Amino acid sequence: MTGQPAPLVTHKRLDLYSVALGVVFALPGIFVVVRAAQLSGDIGETLSESVGPLGRTILLASSVAATAAVLGTALAWMVTRTDLPAARTWKIVLVLPLVLPSFVGAAAFLASLAPGGLLHGLLGLIGIDSPRARGFWPSWALLTMFTYPYVLLPVSARLETLRPTLEESARLLGSSAGHTFRRVTLPQLRSSILASSLLVFLYAVSEFGAVQLLGYDTLTRVIFATRLADRGTSFTSATLLVVLALIVVAAERRARGGDRVDDRARSRSTQLVHLGTKTPMALAFVGSVAFFGFVGPIVSLIIWATRGVLDNRINFAALVGPAVNTAYTGVVTSVLAVIMVLPLAVLLVRHRSRTGKAASIAVVGGFAVPGLVIAISLVFWTLNTPLLSRLYQTWPVLILAYVIHFGSQALGAAEGSVRAVPTTLRESSQLLEPSLLRRILRVDFPLMRSGLASGGGLVLLSTLKELPATLLLAPIGFSTLATEIWGSYEDGFYAEVGVSALFLVALSTLLTWLLVLRRAT
Amino acid sequence: MSLRRRSQRPTGADSLDVPAVQIDAVTAGYGGLPVLTDATLDLQRGETVSLLGPSGCGKTTLLRSIAGLTQIASGTVSISGKVVSGPGVHLAPERRHVGMVFQDGALFPHLTVQENILFGLRHHESGESRLSDVLELTALGDLKDRLPGTLSGGQQQRVALARALAPRPRVLLLDEPFSALDAGLRVQLRREVRDILHEVGISSIVVTHDQDEAFAIGDRVGVMNKGHLLQVGSPADLYERPATPWVAGFVGEANELVGQMSNGRVMTPIGELPVSLDAPDGSSVRVVIRPEQLAMVSGNSSVVNSLEYFGHDARYEITHESVKLGVRTSTAHFEPGERVDLKFVGGIVPAWIA
Numbered sequence: 038m039t040g041q042p043a044p045l046v047t048h049k050r051l052d053l054y055s056v057a058l059g060v061v062f063a064l065p066g067i068f069v070v071v072r073a074a075q076l077s078g079d080i081g082e083t084l085s086e087s088v089g090p091l092g093r094t095i096l097l098a099s100s101v102a103a104t105a106a107v108l109g110t111a112l113a114w115m116v117t118r119t120d121l122p123a124a125r126t127w128k129i130v131l132v133l134p135l136v137l138p139s140f141v142g143a144a145a146f147l148a149s150l151a152p153g154g155l156l157h158g159l160l161g162l163i164g165i166d167s168p169r170a171r172g173f174w175p176s177w178a179l180l181t182m183f184t185y186p187y188v189l190l191p192v193s194a195r196l197e198t199l200r201p202t203l204e205e206s207a208r209l210l211g212s213s214a215g216h217t218f219r220r221v222t223l224p225q226l227r228s229s230i231l232a233s234s235l236l237v238f239l240y241a242v243s244e245f246g247a248v249q250l251l252g253y254d255t256l257t258r259v260i261f262a263t264r265l266a267d268r269g270t271s272f273t274s275a276t277l278l279v280v281l282a283l284i285v286v287a288a289e290r291r292a293r294g295g296d297r298v299d300d301r302a303r304s305r306s307t308q309l310v311h312l313g314t315k316t317p318m319a320l321a322f323v324g325s326v327a328f329f330g331f332v333g334p335i336v337s338l339i340i341w342a343t344r345g346v347l348d349n350r351i352n353f354a355a356l357v358g359p360a361v362n363t364a365y366t367g368v369v370t371s372v373l374a375v376i377m378v379l380p381l382a383v384l385l386v387r388h389r390s391r392t393g394k395a396a397s398i399a400v401v402g403g404f405a406v407p408g409l410v411i412a413i414s415l416v417f418w419t420l421n422t423p424l425l426s427r428l429y430q431t432w433p434v435l436i437l438a439y440v441i442h443f444g445s446q447a448l449g450a451a452e453g454s455v456r457a458v459p460t461t462l463r464e465s466s467q468l469l470e471p472s473l474l475r476r477i478l479r480v481d482f483p484l485m486r487s488g489l490a491s492g493g494g495l496v497l498l499s500t501l502k503e504l505p506a507t508l509l510l511a512p513i514g515f516s517t518l519a520t521e522i523w524g525s526y527e528d529g530f531y532a533e534v535g536v537s538a539l540f541l542v543a544l545s546t547l548l549t550w551l552l553v554l555r556r557a558t
Numbered sequence: 559m560s561l562r563r564r565s566q567r568p569t570g571a572d573s574l575d576v577p578a579v580q581i582d583a584v585t586a587g588y589g590g591l592p593v594l595t596d597a598t599l600d601l602q603r604g605e606t607v608s609l610l611g612p613s614g615c616g617k618t619t620l621l622r623s624i625a626g627l628t629q630i631a632s633g634t635v636s637i638s639g640k641v642v643s644g645p646g647v648h649l650a651p652e653r654r655h656v657g658m659v660f661q662d663g664a665l666f667p668h669l670t671v672q673e674n675i676l677f678g679l680r681h682h683e684s685g686e687s688r689l690s691d692v693l694e695l696t697a698l699g700d701l702k703d704r705l706p707g708t709l710s711g712g713q714q715q716r717v718a719l720a721r722a723l724a725p726r727p728r729v730l731l732l733d734e735p736f737s738a739l740d741a742g743l744r745v746q747l748r749r750e751v752r753d754i755l756h757e758v759g760i761s762s763i764v765v766t767h768d769q770d771e772a773f774a775i776g777d778r779v780g781v782m783n784k785g786h787l788l789q790v791g792s793p794a795d796l797y798e799r800p801a802t803p804w805v806a807g808f809v810g811e812a813n814e815l816v817g818q819m820s821n822g823r824v825m826t827p828i829g830e831l832p833v834s835l836d837a838p839d840g841s842s843v844r845v846v847i848r849p850e851q852l853a854m855v856s857g858n859s860s861v862v863n864s865l866e867y868f869g870h871d872a873r874y875e876i877t878h879e880s881v882k883l884g885v886r887t888s889t890a891h892f893e894p895g896e897r898v899d900l901k902f903v904g905g906i907v908p909a910w911i912a
Contacts, residue, residue: 202664205627208651209658210678210725220677224668308627 051384052392058381059396062403062441065414066279069406072417073272083273087256091277094255097176097248098241104181106234109188110226112326114218115319117196120309122316127323128193132186134330136545138502139183140246141522141538142334146170146179147250148531149337153344156337171252179251180241182330187240188233195229196222205308214310235289242281243407245505246523257409261505264413275410282405286398335542338535345532356521356537363517363544366432367500370439371493374447377440379489382451387460397448404445409505411438416509435510442506443496450492454485498548501541518544576639578603578729578761579624584633584643586616586623592631593619595785601729601761606752607790608776609765610808616785617765621731624763625658626651638728657722661734663714665706671717672702678725688724695754696720711739712747719751723758730755730762736771748775769809773797781805797848798906806846806908813847813883816912824909827879828852828900833909842912847902849873849886857899862892876900 115121116128134142149155150167157167203225207217245257256274263271312319345351378400384393403411415438419429428434458481466480504519511520518541525533579601587593594616601607609617622628624635626642626649634644637656642649665674675692679685693699696716706714715735722730735751736744752775755762766772772779773793780790789801800806803814817826819837824830824845831845854860860878871888878900885900892898 200662200664202660202662203666205625205651206658206660206664206721207666207677208627209625209654209656210721211652211681212677213652221666224666 048384048388048390051380051388052390055381055384055390055393055396058377059399061437062396062444063399065411065418065438065441066283066402066406068418069272069275069279069410069414072414073269073276076269076272083269086270087259087274087277090254090256090259090274091281093173093253094242094257094278094281097173097180097253097255098238100177101180101184101241102234102238104177105185105188105237106230108181108326109185109233110192110230112185112323113189113193113196114222115323117193118222118310119312119319120316121312121319121323127327130327130331131189131323133327133546134183135186136542137183137331137334138246138504138519138541139180139244140250140504140519141338141534141541142183143179143247143250144522144526144534145334145337145538146175148341148526148534149333151531154337154531155333155340173253176248176251176253179247180244182326183247184237184240185326185330187237188230191229191233192226195226199225201308232289235285239282239285239405242278242285243409245407245409250526257407257505260409260413264416264509268417271413275413278407278410282407283402286401286405335539338538338542340535341531342535342539345530345536348532350532351536353536356518356540359516359518359521359537360540360544362515363501363519363541366436366439366517367497370436370443370500371447371496373436374440374444374496375451375489375493378444378448379451379455382448382455386452386455400448401445403441404443406442407505408438408442408503409509411442412506412509430510430512432512432515435507435512435515438506438510439496439500439503442503443499446495446499447492450488450495454488454492457484457488494548494551498545501545501548576603577601577636578605578638579763580634580636580639581620581624582634582636584620584623584630584635586619586628586630593785594623596633597782597787599780599787599790601763603761604759605777606755606762606764606775608772608779609763609782610769610772610779611767611782612808613767615782617782618733620782620787621658621733621763621765624729625656625731626654655725655728657725657727657730659715659718659722659730659732659735661737663706663711663718663738665714665717665721667706670703670705671698671709671720674706674717675702675721675724678721682725688726692720692724695723695757712743715739715747716750719754723754723760728761730760732762732764734765734767737766737768744771751775773809779809781808783808798908800846800908803844803846803910811849811884811886813849813852815845815847815881817843817845819843824907827881828883829902831902831907833907835909835911837909837911843909844912845907845909847883847907848905849884851903851905851907852883852885853887853901853903854885854890854892854898855901856897858897859899860897862894862896862898864894865892 112131116124116131121127137145146156147170150157150170154167160167199222203221204217207221208214212220243257244255245261248255249258249261256278259274260271260278263274342351381393381396381400384390385397415434416429419425419434462480462484463476466476470476470479502519504523507517507520508523511517516524518537521537522534522541525531525537577600579599581597581599581601584597585592585595597616597620599607599620609620611617619628623630623643624637629648630643632645634641634647636642637654641647642654666677669677672689672693675689676685679688682688690699693702696719698713698716698720701709701713701717706717709717715738718735732751736748739747748771755775764772764775766775776793778790779793779796781788781796783804789796789805791799796805796809800809803812806812807814815826815828817824817831819835819839819841820830821839822833824833824835824843826845831847833843833845835843837843854862854874854876860876860883863875863877863882865875866873871886872891874885874887874892876883876885876898883900
């Protein structure tokens with residue numbers, strides 16, 4: 038008998054729980070693969086049919102990842118390392134495209150090209166007809182504009198924690214600003230650029246709404262189109278996506294492993310690179326990125342929304358239901374996701390268990406597998422399991438899909454929260470306060486609160502914007518803002534698209550501000 | 559003589575009589591508040607000057623102004639007679655031919671020792687032979703293929719020194735180069751570095767907040783406080799003839815006393831002290847006595863409060879007429895509580911009109 042009091046939950050119970058959690062998160066992926074094997078009579082034929090969409094998916098995802106990496110890194114460097122005017126404001130503005138779901142961005146873009154739209158009007162002024170925006174190029178450009186912040190955020194964070202003396206040493210040894218960036222700064226950013234562009238790759242691979250609207254045949258589009266009529270093709274394509282996602286996750290873990298942690302704190306700010314005569318050019322560059330990524334789409338939505346409101350064509354009462362649905366579904370999902378992953382986070386941080394590691398890979402895998410694939414997996418799983426068929430298109434299954442897809446976002450934050458209460462602190466509070474409950478309320482919870490809230494917030498934000506899983510799994514008559522926007526667009530009601538999209542953007546801007554930007558400053 | 563000098567140094571600006579660095583009335587600061595006010599200092603060729611001061615005194619800002627890493631607000635900085643910072647002039651750091659060793663070493667973590675040293679030698683034709691020269695100078699030959707992350711703190715600073723010396727800079731700046739190391743290693747490395755600087759004959763400025771270090775490595779020492787360069791002189795000058803009571807206290811332990819002037823001597827609570835101060839009789843004077851300028855004999859006027867024993871000597875804390883004084887001696891032995899008399903041993907007593 039040692040002097041230590043028994044822990045609240047034993048290591049073994051945590052292990053068991055983590056195994057169960059890992060199974061839940063891995064199930065959709067496994068189910069898709071098994072089902073594909075059962076369904077397709079002639080694997081060779083379905084595979085050869087999938088080669089085209091697979092190629093297009095990889096082409097789109099790698100192009101988007103490459104351009105997002107370049108754009109995100111360049112912008113990160115400009116806002117952290119140069120004397121760009123109003124750099125602090127740009128830093129916030131340039132992250133804003135994150136609040137726009139990419140399918141809303143695509144809808145806004147297409148609506149602005151339609152007669153009466155923003156770009157249509159602007160192009161008309163110089164006597165040009167709106168081009169037909171379809172296929173690879175518009176999809177690539179659009180996805181780049183909505184994904185570069187995933188690179189910008191981690192890379193500028195890394196730039197800000199980098200010791201300034203490295204760059205100063207290089208300058209004193211005779212390097213120009215450009216040579217210093219290439220030889221000294223870039224190698225320090227390598228792993229965060231690599232990891233974040235893999236994330237963008239993953240995002241582009243699972244993208245459904247934007248490519249559907251822009252008519253570029255990727256695997257997700259094939260899955261959606263064939264999900265009822267040709268299940269073999271649908272599941273084979275889904276399997277390809279799962280494999281692709283797993284490869285990317287493995288690559289991401291390796292990229293992260295190569296990260297050199299530099300824990301020496303920065304003492305003072307770096308001397309900024311003087312842009313001088315290049316300032317107007319730099320301003321034009323960040324300005325046009327902000328315009329295409331955020332201002333343009335928003336203005337386009339506002340134009341259509343205003344038009345609808347002025348014509349009295351908007352039924353605001355009909356929007357209340359979807360808005361309420363969106364909000365409480367999001368809140369329930371985020372709370373549930375945090376509660377579900379917290380024990381795993383405890384296991385990972387305090388016990389460094391192998392089981393925990395394996396379970397965490399399954400949780401991350403849930404994020405990598407596209408929402409559409411999770412959705413069709415759950416659809417067929419509920420329909421084909423005798424006792425569960427009553428769950429088909431019910432709210433709990435929708436929530437389950439969200440939790441599986443977005444749980445990993447809560448896991449990272451939960452691990453941070455557990456780490457916020459170091460062992461020495463728990464031990465010293467144990468010596469001062471015998472009651473476990475009071476310890477949790479007075480020590481653990483206050484320290485973990487902000488981390489858990491931000492993890493829950495990330496899940497909430499993602500849930501608000503989710504489209505394909507909601508389309509497939511939502512109960513009959515249950516609509517969210519995202520599905521409302523989708524439906525209105527398909528029916529050609531641009532004014533309604535504008536109003537509901539602005540609603541959604543306002544909601545997610547508020548959340549992003551609360552969770553991301555307010556902390557950053 | 560002038561012919562010979564020209565053949566050694568083709569550029570006139572580098573001739574021996576021009577100081578390596580001239581700092582003339584430099585004021586600098588971040589965002590309006592001056593961190594450095596009106597600093598003036600000449601660094602002679604081949605000389606090492608230590609800049610000593612508490613943290614935040616502006617010594618690092620002065621160093622960064624020379625390197626061109628900080629823009630100065632007024633005054634001029636010249637290197638080898640050429641103005642590099644001044645009104646309307648700011649030569650980029652990479653064009654100043656200045657070497658710098660940072661507190662954290664700032665080695666490029668993705669490059670080997672050898673690649674770090676070669677970094678500044680890209681445009682030198684004799685890069686490889688220069689590399690082997692500095693590797694030998696700093697005794698780093700065995701480590702040349704290692705990555706910085708695998709080196710100890712002392713080794714990293716030697717690489718940083720080698721890297722800074724490799725391109726033969728006109729002046730070498732060292733910013734708290736030993737402060738990240740533990741005590742024993744710090745003393746050893748600072749001796750090595752001092753020998754290397756002398757061997758190379760380079761002009762250098764070392765910033766430190768450690769008085770021992772400043773005195774050990776600098777031919778001259780500049781003492782700074784609150785943005786002002788208060789005094790520049792040899793270590794003995796600073797210790798024996800400090801410009802202000804603050805300098806006296808910063809470069810060593812100082813017993814500060816106030817007394818009255820009388821016939822060229824100062825009457826203090828511990829007796830009459832000789833001073834070289836031109837002040838009228840009866841005026842109030844502040845004097846500084848070093849602990850080793852006092853000795854103790856058994857007596858009655860003072861009491862021993864405490865003692866710190868160091869082996870080579872011991873430091874006593876004495877109360878004399880409610881004034882606390884420090885005494886350092888290697889001869890006498892007293893225990894706390896014993897009563898003693900103090901006497902002045904001799905030496906220079908710095909004094910100021912109070």
